[in-house]
Amino acid sequence: MKIYVPLDSAAVALGADKVAAAITDEAARRGVTVEVVRNGSRGMVWLEPLVEVVSAEGRLGFGPMAVADVAGLFGDLASHPKAVGLVEELPWMKGQTRLTFARVGVIDPLSLDDYRAHGGLVGLERAVKMAAPEIVAEVTESGLRGRGGAGFPTGIKWKTVSEAVADQKYIVCNADEGDSATFADRMLMEGDPFTLIEGMAIAGLATGATKGYVYIRSEYPVAIRVMEAAVRIAREAGVLGPRFDMEIRVGAGAYVCGEETSLLNSLEGKRGVVRAKPPLPALQGFLGRPTVVNNVISLASVPVIMARGAAYYKDFGLGRSRGTIPLQIAGNVRFGGLYEVAFGLTLGQIVNEIGGGTASGRPVKAVQVGGPLGAWFPVSLFDTPFGYEEFGAKDGLIGHAGLTVADDTIDMLQMARFAMEFCAIESCGKCTPCRIGSIRGVETLDRLARGDTSAIPLITDLCNTMKLGSLCALGGFTPYPVMSALTHFPDDFVRAKEAAE
Amino acid sequence: MLDSHPHSDRIAEILEAHRGLEGPLLPILHAIQEAFGHVPEAAVPQIAKALTMSKAEVHGVISFYHDFRKAPAGRHVLKLCRAEACQTMGADAVAEQIKKALGIDWHETTPDGRVTLEPVFCLGLCACGPSAMVDGRLVGRCDESVLAEVAK
Numbered sequence: 175m176k177i178y179v180p181l182d183s184a185a186v187a188l189g190a191d192k193v194a195a196a197i198t199d200e201a202a203r204r205g206v207t208v209e210v211v212r213n214g215s216r217g218m219v220w221l222e223p224l225v226e227v228v229s230a231e232g233r234l235g236f237g238p239m240a241v242a243d244v245a246g247l248f249g250d251l252a253s254h255p256k257a258v259g260l261v262e263e264l265p266w267m268k269g270q271t272r273l274t275f276a277r278v279g280v281i282d283p284l285s286l287d288d289y290r291a292h293g294g295l296v297g298l299e300r301a302v303k304m305a306a307p308e309i310v311a312e313v314t315e316s317g318l319r320g321r322g323g324a325g326f327p328t329g330i331k332w333k334t335v336s337e338a339v340a341d342q343k344y345i346v347c348n349a350d351e352g353d354s355a356t357f358a359d360r361m362l363m364e365g366d367p368f369t370l371i372e373g374m375a376i377a378g379l380a381t382g383a384t385k386g387y388v389y390i391r392s393e394y395p396v397a398i399r400v401m402e403a404a405v406r407i408a409r410e411a412g413v414l415g416p417r418f419d420m421e422i423r424v425g426a427g428a429y430v431c432g433e434e435t436s437l438l439n440s441l442e443g444k445r446g447v448v449r450a451k452p453p454l455p456a457l458q459g460f461l462g463r464p465t466v467v468n469n470v471i472s473l474a475s476v477p478v479i480m481a482r483g484a485a486y487y488k489d490f491g492l493g494r495s496r497g498t499i500p501l502q503i504a505g506n507v508r509f510g511g512l513y514e515v516a517f518g519l520t521l522g523q524i525v526n527e528i529g530g531g532t533a534s535g536r537p538v539k540a541v542q543v544g545g546p547l548g549a550w551f552p553v554s555l556f557d558t559p560f561g562y563e564e565f566g567a568k569d570g571l572i573g574h575a576g577l578t579v580a581d582d583t584i585d586m587l588q589m590a591r592f593a594m595e596f597c598a599i600e601s602c603g604k605c606t607p608c609r610i611g612s613i614r615g616v617e618t619l620d621r622l623a624r625g626d627t628s629a630i631p632l633i634t635d636l637c638n639t640m641k642l643g644s645l646c647a648l649g650g651f652t653p654y655p656v657m658s659a660l661t662h663f664p665d666d667f668v669r670a671k672e673a674a675e
Numbered sequence: 676m677l678d679s680h681p682h683s684d685r686i687a688e689i690l691e692a693h694r695g696l697e698g699p700l701l702p703i704l705h706a707i708q709e710a711f712g713h714v715p716e717a718a719v720p721q722i723a724k725a726l727t728m729s730k731a732e733v734h735g736v737i738s739f740y741h742d743f744r745k746a747p748a749g750r751h752v753l754k755l756c757r758a759e760a761c762q763t764m765g766a767d768a769v770a771e772q773i774k775k776a777l778g779i780d781w782h783e784t785t786p787d788g789r790v791t792l793e794p795v796f797c798l799g800l801c802a803c804g805p806s807a808m809v810d811g812r813l814v815g816r817c818d819e820s821v822l823a824e825v826a827k
Contacts, residue, residue, distance in 0.1 A: 510802025
């Protein structure tokens with residue numbers, strides 16, 4: 175009997191470790207031989223812990239599993255109260271185009287044999303036979319853009335590093351996924367770490383970099399453990415070696431280190447303050463050397479592009495947003511989780527059809543797209559198609575493709591205040607608009623909360639200053655949640671004057 | 676030795692183990708905190724000397740990052756997510772109940788040294804919020820019953 179129990183953080187947070195232990199105990203008690211494989215998550219968080227039992231027809235799912243449901247797995251599976259049927263046949267799975275996440279939840283994350291059996295290393299094997307400029311051209315042709323949020327064409331960045339002359343170049347993977355509502359990097363690293371390793375190795379071949387780093391936030395202990403184990407396994411198997419090797423590094427709780435230049439400073443052992451650009455990290459990055467800094471999903475999308483060709487990947491998508499995007503549907507939502515699909519679904523389809531509306535059953539009021547620095551979208555903008563330019567045209571951004579759904583009990587003035595407060599807590603302090611503007615922003619929004627509407631022009635002006643004058647996206651994009659809240663939900667900003675006034 | 680202190684031998688071992696790394700300071704600080712539960716003030720000159728940095732630079736790095744502690748935490752560390760996705764699932768109310776039950780605010784430790792309460796901005800459990808971390812263990816759909824895990 176072979177049973178899959180996710181090791182994914184979300185599954186573990188909902189009791190997967192206890193369920194796995196109970197399965198082993200129950201099997202021992204019954205004298206049944208069971209192989210328990212700890213896989214990644216399929217992304218259906220509402221079903222976690224989702225246990226899968228291998229049957230002749232395919233993998234049968236059971237979830238959300240509790241310890242009390244374990245004994246039933248050894249009886250008649252069809253009548254198990256938590257049975258959901260064949261996992262691959264569930265609408266959530268069938269509706270997706272899983273390219274980057276093809277193996278996540280399917281394979282044993284730390285089995286290189288399993289990885290190979292599911293198409294792994296094909297991209298790297300092809301890249302090894304190509305000249306560096308050919309690899310760069312293939313990635314450029316695919317239309318892949320930075321999935322961390324900035325949307326910069328990955329191939330162009332690689333070209334700059336490839337053509338730079340230096341004794342040492344680096345590939346740095348930004349796994350400092352600090353945005354609320356995002357967990358794609360975490361899920362990928364926990365569920366299919368070799369894909370990231372393969373992507374980084376290909377990036378190394380394309381640019382002449384022989385050393386790589388993955389900077390993972392300390393809030394992700396499972397991802398750190400899995401990635402460290404995967405790097406050891408890849409090194410022993412010769413996937414990593416003199417041609418390209420890598421290390422896992424752990425952040426220390428600073429949100430701003432998700433910004434690439436502050437990440438580089440942190441990696442060098444400095445305070446994670448932002449660097450002014452130019453010089454570009456592609457020319458003077460880690461330790462002053464040419465460095466590719468790419469997000470986890472950007473790098474993890476490269477193996478499938480190399481394996482199946484740029485044209486295959488590019489064929490998915492809309493406008494200038496090519497390929498697929500792992501949507502992370504979160505917050506107050508009925509069916510939350512990760513859903514990889516071609517660009518182009520409308521926000522309304524994502525929230526209502528895939529996400530099933532709110533978990534509370536109340537009406538959706540707003541959806542924040544792109545993390546704490548993303549705009550809040552009202553229901554009236556639900557026809558916006560999911561793409562970089564399409565969201566930009568509505569004064570928003572897709573960021574790392576996280577969506578926080580909120581019901582009608584949310585107070586948008588409080589959310590605007592939180593955005594400023596968060597910026598004040600996490601500002602690196604290098605530039606004035608962010609360091610001081612965020613503090614003044616909190617105070618100004620508190621004036622509004624006390625009923626002083628004369629503060630509205632002030633907050634608008636302050637947001638403009640922060641947007642135009644900040645060095646990086648922390649100060650520069652904090653105005654997105656603030657101004658979108660004010661623009662789309664003006665009623666929340668008009669409060670009764672306090673009696674004292 | 677002038678900079679000798681109760682932890683100096685262990686810190687010397689940690690510094691030695693990290694020789695040859697590019698940008699070794701964060702790994703060193705994590706290892707020291709792992710060993711002692713905090714980064715002792717006395718470690719600063721020792722680190723500075725080993726890495727040929729100034730004490731001010733080392734101090735600046737330690738103080739920049741939320742993770743590094745100057746003093747040991749309580750027996751349990753309870754981290755509650757304060758980020759947006761968890762807020763939409765009622766994280767603020769849960770945090771208020773827990774603060775009230777423990778009688779402390781963020782970044783404080785109960786007088787009996789039992790629990791340190793800290794905010795965290797996202798654990799990547801955004802589709803099963805509110806989320807928490809108790810002594811490194813992850814908790815989804817957290818409510819005040821999480822207090823049972825830090826009761827002793």
